Amino acid sequence: MKKIINDPSTVVAQSLRGLALAHGDLLRVEQDPAVVVRADAPVADSVAVISGGGSGHEPLHGGFVGPGMLHAAVPGAVFTSPTPDAVQAAVAATTGDAGALLIVKNYTGDVLNFETAAELAAADGKDVRSVVIDDDVAVADSTFTAGRRGVGGTVLLEKITGAAAERGDSLDAVEALARKVIGQVRSIGVALTSPTVPHAGQPSFDLGDGEVEFGIGIHGEPGRERIPAEPADALVERLLAAVVEDLPYAEGDEVLLFTNSMGGTPLLELYLAHGIAERLLAERGITVRRRLVGPYVTSLEMQGMSVTLLRLDEELTELWDAPVRTAALRWGR
Structure with missing residues (x-):
């Protein structure tokens, strides 16, 4: 294993220290338990939008803390859910009379621990609600989840709900908006290589030189099937077909297309894949109105990509x- 780390047991804490130094104008990091919080938190009269999950998916979630997006992010150990006390600390640091919305990816540990924290916060008199995102169309269940996994759609959900909170929407309105996004977003991914978790010291799974894992999870969970490697045209068509046919998206729809690197795929290849996806969507009569391309939900150094579609309307476009x-x-002001 070759990684730019010291001790696997301290890699998250040291990374968070660097995040705070690099972006001290936007956020602060609180330790024991670890929480990433907006520098100006708590924000008066604003719903606090809080998310989190295991580390190793950066910039998800800590990289999305700041004005117009998250008020706090709760990082667990690598590929491990954060503890309820850490989620409680995030709620305490950010939440006022307007309440808080917890955005939870559909992994068993995340759901249990965030729900426990919400119940404890409610016992303290805070109005804290949670929504679970499950946008991965690859599988119905996995070793990490009961139901579909939460993946790339999480970024879009955090951005849109964060914008609604920033403009002063009520907790009822932000929660309703979150559920609307969850109903309109779908994703799927593919892996060309395995990630290596620092404390494990070896790849999470084996892939042959001529194989890819279609429908991979962001922790390296198995997907739909292991298939022979394909040229980009065929692989992107396979990914898009799985997403488009699930909701389904239809001719005349306007969408946000999010083409995501899983960490090890260079932008040269990612932009190539994005161009193919735009062409294939146009052929289906689906119009791409907004775009996001880059490594935003990663799986350490995994080579691979995911595709996410969000069906847009005027409200969602304005908030994006x-x-x-x-x-x-960063955009706008």
Whole structure:
């Protein structure tokens, strides 16, 4: 294993220290338990939008803390759910009378621990609600989940709900908006190589030189099937077909297309794949109105990509376009 780390047991804490130094104008890091919080938190009269999950998927979630997106992110150990006390600490650091919305990816540990924290916060008199995102069309269940997994759609959900909170929407409105996004977003991914978790010291799974894992999870969970490697045209067509046919998306739809690197895929290949995806969607009569391309939901150094589609309307487009200022996403003011 070759990684730019010291001790696998301290890799998350040291990474968070560097994040705080690099982006101190946007966020602060609190330790014991570890929480990434907006520098200006708590924000008066604003719903606090909080998310989190295992580390190793950066910039998800800490890279999305800042004005127009998350108020706090709760990082667990690599590929491990954060503990309820850490989620409680995030709620305490950010939540006022307007309440908080917890965005939870559909993994068993995340769901249990965030729900426990929400119940404890409610016992303290705080209005804290949670939504579970399950946008991965690859499988119905996996070793990490009961039901579909939460993957690339999480970024879009965090951005849109964060924009709604920033403009002063109520907790009822932000929660309803979150459920609307969850109903309109779908994703799927493919892996060319395995990630190596630092404390494990070896690849999470084996892939032959001529194989790819179609429908991979962001922790390296098995997908739909292991298939022979294909040229980009065929592989992107396979990915898009799985997503488009699930909702389904239809001719005349307007969408946000998110083409994501799983960590090890260079932008040269990612932009190539994105161009293919736009062409294939146009052939189906689906119009790409907004785009996001880059490594935003990674799986350490895994080579691979995912494709996410969000069906847009005027409200969702306006909130996507709203100003955002985080370490990983910035536009507008």
